[in-house]
Amino acid sequence: MRIDLHTHSSASDGTDTPAELVRNAVAAGLDVVALTDHDTVAGHAEATAALAGTPLTLVPGAELSCRVDGISMHMLAYLFDTTEPRLHAARELVRDDRVPRARGMIAKLQELGVPVTWERVARIAGDGSVGRPHIATAMVELGVVPTVSDAFTSQWLANDGRAYVEKHEFDPFEAVALVKAAGGVTVFAHPGAHKRGETVPDEVIARLAAAGLDGLEVDHTDHDAGTRERLRGLARELGLLATGSSDYHGSRKTVELGACTTSPEVYAQIAARASGAQPISEV
Structure with missing residues (x-):
């Protein structure tokens, strides 16, 4: 099995x-x-x-x-x-923060000279809950990094990265x-x-x-x-x-x-x- x-x-x-x-x-x-x-x-x-x-x-x-x-x-x-209301409400808070967080990381990348846009990231995310991998995919499309994994470094999107933005998260x-x-x-x-x-x-x-x-x-x-x-x-x-x-x-x-x-x-x-x-x- x-x-x-x-x-x-x-x-x-x-x-x-x-x-x-x-x-x-x-x-x-x-x-x-x-x-x-x-x-x-x-x-x-x-x-x-x-x-x-x-x-x-x-x-x-x-x-x-x-x-x-x-x-x-x-x-x-x-x-x-x-459908349990307390867990549902807590998940909504985390999910709703994903868009402003993504926009914040895009702004930081633009300041670093990366021509990524919200429109490109939104297209990649589609109906999905937007996150760092969608931004990383945009960076791959633009030729900034060779793979999605290469975007998750201190140079870019890792937790200590230059373009990282914290989000609302559960304790x-x-x-x-x-x-x-x-x-x-x-x-x-x-x-x-x-x-x-x-x-x-x-x-x-x-x-x-x-x-x-x-x-x-x-x-x-x-x-x-x-x-x-x-x-x-x-x-x-x-x-x-x-x-x-x-x-x-x-x-x-x-x-x-x-x-x-x-x-x-x-x-x-x-x-x-x-x-x-x-x-x-x-x-």
């Missing part, structure tokens, strides 16, 4: 539509895929409809933008009640509490991804575990073997589930669906802990 619990569609910063993501997950030989777009559930309905005639199971979720002690982090939220302790109140399950995404910037200390992860965090995303392409071993030990020590996922973004990144996977035993525990929603098979 092959299970990938972290993917993105064009509802945020992936390049596959939700329906294409489902088809590509089937083609990749996955049995279970989670759709976890950034701060939005806009792709869930299309992905669910695309399950017809496939053997795939869909885990509806989202990747919540968080910040603790000045450090950016992401929280995967699975199987929560999307992760609030995120855990809100998702739990909505019947969902939380997993700290790529906690050891040092190349993305400063990472959250183990002491904070321990506090999050005490506050109800369910798991750590251990097997991720941004984690080397040593980091995975350390995180697996930390998860064991704190009683957290250890997951694995691709963090697939379609053609915007080179990572393939199923590049890292979650064990059936851990997936079963995630499903069992959820009361806000359940995994979806063909309808």
Whole structure:
């Protein structure tokens, strides 16, 4: 059983539509895929409809933008009640800040001599929740950087970058509490991804575990073997589930669906802990 619990569609910063993501997950030989777009559930309905005639199971979720002690982090939220009003309102605040933030980064890039425009970035984002990868794609189109990943450096869009602009984000302790109140399950995404910037200390992860965090995303392409071993030990020590996922973004990144996977035993525990929603098979 092959299970990938972290993917993105064009509802945020992936390049596959939700329906294409489902088809590509089937083609990749996955049995279970989670759709976890950034701060939005806009792709869930299309992905669910695309399950017809496939053997795939869909885990509806989202990747919540968080910040603790000045450090950016992401929280995967699975199987929560999307209509729960407090979590819905908090997600709206984060999502609504994405446009002024993107405009701010575009203005900084223009000051640095990069001829990127809001119109170009908006075209790339389409109906998706606009984010840094859309700006990075515009920079690739303009020949400023060769790849999207090359835009995420201190020279450009990384967390300490010259064109970086902070955004409204969840406090992760609030995120855990809100998702739990909505019947969902939380997993700290790529906690050891040092190349993305400063990472959250183990002491904070321990506090999050005490506050109800369910798991750590251990097997991720941004984690080397040593980091995975350390995180697996930390998860064991704190009683957290250890997951694995691709963090697939379609053609915007080179990572393939199923590049890292979650064990059936851990997936079963995630499903069992959820009361806000359940995994979806063909309808």
